[in-house]
Amino acid sequence: MQTVLLTIEKKVSLTIDNKKVRVPEGTTVLEAAKKAGIHIPTLCYLKDINKAGACRICLVEANGSLQASCVLPVSEGMVVKTNTPRIRQMRKNILALILANHNSSCPTCVRNNNCELQTLAKELNLREEIFEKEYSHHIDDFSPSVVRDDSKCINCGRCVNVCNDVQTVGVLGFVHRSDRTKVAPVYDKSLAELSCINCGQCIVNCPVGALREKDNTDLVWEALADETKHVVVQTAPAVRAALGEEFGLPMGTSVTGKMVAALRRLGFDKVFDTDFAADVTIMEEGTELLNRLKNGGPLPLITSCSPGWIKFCEHKYPELIPHLSTCKSPQNMMGALLKSHYAKMNGLDPKDIVVVSVMPCTAKKFEVQREELAVDGIRDVDISITTRELARMIKEARIEFNELADEPFDEFYGDSSGAGVIFGATGGVMEAAIRTVADILTGQDIDEVNYEAVRGVEGIKEAEIQITPDLKLKVAVVHGGANIKTLMEKVLSGETQYHFIEVMACPGGCVNGGGQPIVPDKVKMEKDVRAERAKALYYEDSAVLPWRKSHKNPSVQRLYKEFLGEPNSHLAHELLHTHYVNRQ
Amino acid sequence: MKQVHFITELFDKYDGRDLLAYLNAGGFTALKKLLDTGSEAVLAEIDASGLQGRGGAAYPTGKKLRQARAEKAARKFVVCNADEGEPGTFKDRELLKRNIYQVIEGMVIAGICTQSQEGIIYVREEYTNMHDEIRSAIAECYKHNYLGKGVLGSPYNFDLKLFSGAGSYVCGEGFAMCESMEGKSGRPRSKPPYVKQEGFLRLPTLVINTETLSTIVSIIKHGADSFRRYGTEKSPGTKLISISGKVNRPGVYEIPFGLTIREIINDLAGGIRNGKKGHFVQIGGASGGILPERLWDTRYTYEDLAKAGLSVGSGAIVVADEDNSLLDYLKVVQDFFRHESCGKCTPCREGNRQLRFIFERITNGTATAADYANLEIVLDVMGKASLCGSGKTEVVPFRTAQRYFPELFMTKETYAAKKAVV
Numbered sequence A: 001m002q003t004v005l006l007t008i009e010k011k012v013s014l015t016i017d018n019k020k021v022r023v024p025e026g027t028t029v030l031e032a033a034k035k036a037g038i039h040i041p042t043l044c045y046l047k048d049i050n051k052a053g054a055c056r057i058c059l060v061e062a063n064g065s066l067q068a069s070c071v072l073p074v075s076e077g078m079v080v081k082t083n084t085p086r087i088r089q090m091r092k093n094i095l096a097l098i099l100a101n102h103n104s105s106c107p108t109c110v111r112n113n114n115c116e117l118q119t120l121a122k123e124l125n126l127r128e129e130i131f132e133k134e135y136s137h138h139i140d141d142f143s144p145s146v147v148r149d150d151s152k153c154i155n156c157g158r159c160v161n162v163c164n165d166v167q168t169v170g171v172l173g174f175v176h177r178s179d180r181t182k183v184a185p186v187y188d189k190s191l192a193e194l195s196c197i198n199c200g201q202c203i204v205n206c207p208v209g210a211l212r213e214k215d216n217t218d219l220v221w222e223a224l225a226d227e228t229k230h231v232v233v234q235t236a237p238a239v240r241a242a243l244g245e246e247f248g249l250p251m252g253t254s255v256t257g258k259m260v261a262a263l264r265r266l267g268f269d270k271v272f273d274t275d276f277a278a279d280v281t282i283m284e285e286g287t288e289l290l291n292r293l294k295n296g297g298p299l300p301l302i303t304s305c306s307p308g309w310i311k312f313c314e315h316k317y318p319e320l321i322p323h324l325s326t327c328k329s330p331q332n333m334m335g336a337l338l339k340s341h342y343a344k345m346n347g348l349d350p351k352d353i354v355v356v357s358v359m360p361c362t363a364k365k366f367e368v369q370r371e372e373l374a375v376d377g378i379r380d381v382d383i384s385i386t387t388r389e390l391a392r393m394i395k396e397a398r399i400e401f402n403e404l405a406d407e408p409f410d411e412f413y414g415d416s417s418g419a420g421v422i423f424g425a426t427g428g429v430m431e432a433a434i435r436t437v438a439d440i441l442t443g444q445d446i447d448e449v450n451y452e453a454v455r456g457v458e459g460i461k462e463a464e465i466q467i468t469p470d471l472k473l474k475v476a477v478v479h480g481g482a483n484i485k486t487l488m489e490k491v492l493s494g495e496t497q498y499h500f501i502e503v504m505a506c507p508g509g510c511v512n513g514g515g516q517p518i519v520p521d522k523v524k525m526e527k528d529v530r531a532e533r534a535k536a537l538y539y540e541d542s543a544v545l546p547w548r549k550s551h552k553n554p555s556v557q558r559l560y561k562e563f564l565g566e567p568n569s570h571l572a573h574e575l576l577h578t579h580y581v582n583r584q
Numbered sequence B: 001m002k003q004v005h006f007i008t009e010l011f012d013k014y015d016g017r018d019l020l021a022y023l024n025a026g027g028f029t030a031l032k033k034l035l036d037t038g039s040e041a042v043l044a045e046i047d048a049s050g051l052q053g054r055g056g057a058a059y060p061t062g063k064k065l066r067q068a069r070a071e072k073a074a075r076k077f078v079v080c081n082a083d084e085g086e087p088g089t090f091k092d093r094e095l096l097k098r099n100i101y102q103v104i105e106g107m108v109i110a111g112i113c114t115q116s117q118e119g120i121i122y123v124r125e126e127y128t129n130m131h132d133e134i135r136s137a138i139a140e141c142y143k144h145n146y147l148g149k150g151v152l153g154s155p156y157n158f159d160l161k162l163f164s165g166a167g168s169y170v171c172g173e174g175f176a177m178c179e180s181m182e183g184k185s186g187r188p189r190s191k192p193p194y195v196k197q198e199g200f201l202r203l204p205t206l207v208i209n210t211e212t213l214s215t216i217v218s219i220i221k222h223g224a225d226s227f228r229r230y231g232t233e234k235s236p237g238t239k240l241i242s243i244s245g246k247v248n249r250p251g252v253y254e255i256p257f258g259l260t261i262r263e264i265i266n267d268l269a270g271g272i273r274n275g276k277k278g279h280f281v282q283i284g285g286a287s288g289g290i291l292p293e294r295l296w297d298t299r300y301t302y303e304d305l306a307k308a309g310l311s312v313g314s315g316a317i318v319v320a321d322e323d324n325s326l327l328d329y330l331k332v333v334q335d336f337f338r339h340e341s342c343g344k345c346t347p348c349r350e351g352n353r354q355l356r357f358i359f360e361r362i363t364n365g366t367a368t369a370a371d372y373a374n375l376e377i378v379l380d381v382m383g384k385a386s387l388c389g390s391g392k393t394e395v396v397p398f399r400t401a402q403r404y405f406p407e408l409f410m411t412k413e414t415y416a417a418k419k420a421v422v
């Protein structure tokens, strides 16, 4: 018999700016005000992640006394005022104090026009910086992925909480006291020297320009201007689901056609789709799974397309390295194929080809530099830029993005299936793999391709899929460091057993990657970025693309027939597979 | 009746270390009384005494113990606050050094009264030299069953250990202390929930000052009435004060509430050194108020000091003579706070940065009208919007100095203009 737990939610009534509000006990005044349509300004607060009550911008008068509303629980009969002259003045003064420790240089700042501090100064109508300025000038730019500019840091602690609690990497912390307090990589080292997984989650959660990606757009401009180079670009699935936000389009708008058009305007010789390589990944990884099932392991097989996860694994769980798929990530498979097969077909010297990738991810910048990701000394991918950097290039080239007519990818390497496109959302790789593996094992062309159990933003998803009468595939999908830690510890202890696990380092998968457009906390309070952007991908999968299974992609079929032979063939291994490093 | 010996009754009656000697001098009779009469009677006695916390906040101790008792949890803690971080304060050190058993007795009583089974003495890091003696006193008490399982054959268990402080002033604040004991950097948390609800390890925790604990023991031993024989209606009893600065006999004295500041300085501390004239005192620690010599006839009570904009605070009194410049003095106070601020919240972190700039200019004579205007803003933000008591009370010395020495906080021009109007 099941016990039914009845929890009676206690409600509390209070007044906020003369409005009566009734909310569950334990709600904060900030949340209660939001329900009443009153937006209290915040800065250090980060929904579900950082509730420090430290910046003090969210002060309100509660029963006459000044309190930080983000940490103040409601109480019965409480009278809250959020907009009195005293509060407005106090907020301005606090903001002026913050700015005194901040290198205000908006016109040249990477966050100009998308900065919570700047917005706040505008909203609070602060007209003058009255205090003497003093700030650190230290910049840490040794990491290939993340740049920390101390001069912009306002000590809000969001990145510290994200890195520690959400990602459980823990390489950021507070050091020193008082006016020397600063947020810094632990042991005062550079992020490059630590176990930072380059995920960039700290960047997308920083309210200001203190954290940013290592900008590689100069390298791209240089390559494009070099007449001796054949410059090709590939775009990851998640990019199309978010790039439009940089041009004012609603979250979740798919902008594939405009993105391709813009890339052509920028001068790329060919515009290809990483989704093609995602389909190839499924062929390789699916075969690897089938082989491991047949040969008795090692199981679970764990996906390897998230470079953040790979580094996390190499630092924290080296004992799981044998479980990692030997497949390179789609980005690098694409690069390796472009510099071999594509070069040969087009009579190009691989040395003259520059492969640029546009990724939702900052860890890809680290990945392209990994020694083992090269064939005969030629790097698979030469330059990796993020969605944000691409947006900046488009703006710099003065391309009117929203006016562009849709254009298709270039053929063959631009052909992909719906399975490839959903790689960008958590559960996508798993779903794509099952679509193919199920067909192979049953020898049929199964109609039902939607595996809802592995979709959605829940941290750890599990499913059992009866593929054939003797095989019930047990799978798990996990995303975000903390969830990964929970799951991997269970795997290591033997508490749970799976055949196949999909892992993405970023919460929500690549759609919410560290290289994606930055969404202010105010919007995050209303919308689940992960779910909104994923919608664009599932839309393309179901309504736009002609094939929904990787092995049905005719260009992929041709690639194997004319070049690679079989999946996991000798040549495929040479080009498309890799190995890992124990970094513990 | 200038100096009295109510709390310090046993000072120098025994060496302060030997448990047997403590017992012979009447030690642990308060605990026995508690075991005989029960918690309610003892709490009523403490209520009746009117004792207020001696850690600085002056919260009624009886009420505080009852609140702690009302918290329901399988594990609850009592923490003796012996961080004694307020500059010029060294009275808890005397209590630990000269009568540690009374502090331990107070802890056991607080534990039993609040139904907590675990106690921690959080001792200032700088008092390292006393740590071993405290530990061996605790061991002695275990040996003779004043601590541990079934204290003195009663059904109550109480464990006690020492924790060496993290060496920062803010760790004296309840939450920061809990964070520090949890091995984190001592940064305060926001309230509510309060320490009494979710303190150490997020469990109910009673943080109580060393002197408060010692006083409880004396009150139980001698009765609330004998405590109330001292002091005034609103400030009953006695208080340990730490006098330092330009006096002939600096030190710790137990006084009844109600003496004037002048009496304390002249009659107890032997007057100002070298026959100099007094200038001002700071009362209650670094976060205490400034009182000019012309007001030294103010009585040392909670109520009289409050009227003057000051408070008893930690019980420190620092005396400055005519040679001391108030602005230089305040700069040192500011340096102290700037060094000690944990840096978590904007008002205190950034406020201290600005105060540093402003005081630099005020003391070297280059301050402008804008500096004085900014001083106002900074003090306003710090005092009202800081996260913890450190930032909030840091403004007190500056505010009281402004009140009693307004001419020091404006440009010469403004001052001349004001004078012309008058």
Ligand SMILES: Cc1cc2nc3c(=O)[nH]c(=O)nc-3n(C[C@H](O)[C@H](O)[C@H](O)COP(=O)(O)O)c2cc1C
Residues within 6 Å of the ligand: B052, B053, B054, B055, B056, B057, B058, B059, B064, B081, B082, B083, B084, B085, B086, B169, B170, B171, B172, B173, B174, B207, B208, B209, B210, B212, B213, B388, B389, B390
């Ligand atoms: C910044 C700061 C420092 C403090 N330092 C001390 C201290 O050193 N000793 C102390 O007993 N209380 C200190 N307190 C007060 C404690 O938070 C707490 O109120 C006190 O220990 C409670 O004990 P009581 O009720 O016996 O006074 C400090 C408070 C603040 C805000």
Ligand code: SF4
Residues within 6 Å of the ligand: A102, A103, A104, A105, A106, A107, A109, A110, A111, A112, A113, A115, A116, A117, A118, A152, A208, A209, A210
């Ligand atoms: S972080 Fe924001 S406020 Fe600061 S310079 Fe950049 S855009 Fe301006």
Ligand code: SF4
Residues within 6 Å of the ligand: A146, A162, A163, A167, A169, A170, A171, A172, A191, A195, A196, A197, A198, A199, A200, A201, A202, A203
């Ligand atoms: S990139 Fe990721 S791992 Fe590195 S500091 Fe930022 S959040 Fe932490």
Ligand code: SF4
Residues within 6 Å of the ligand: A152, A153, A154, A155, A156, A157, A158, A159, A160, A183, A202, A205, A206, A207, A208, A210, A211
């Ligand atoms: S780097 Fe950004 S997120 Fe981190 S503390 Fe500084 S301002 Fe906040």
Ligand code: SF4
Residues within 6 Å of the ligand: B170, B187, B188, B340, B341, B342, B343, B344, B345, B346, B348, B349, B386, B387, B388, B389, B390, B391, B392
């Ligand atoms: S007021 Fe000062 S000591 Fe207290 S939390 Fe803020 S910065 Fe830290």
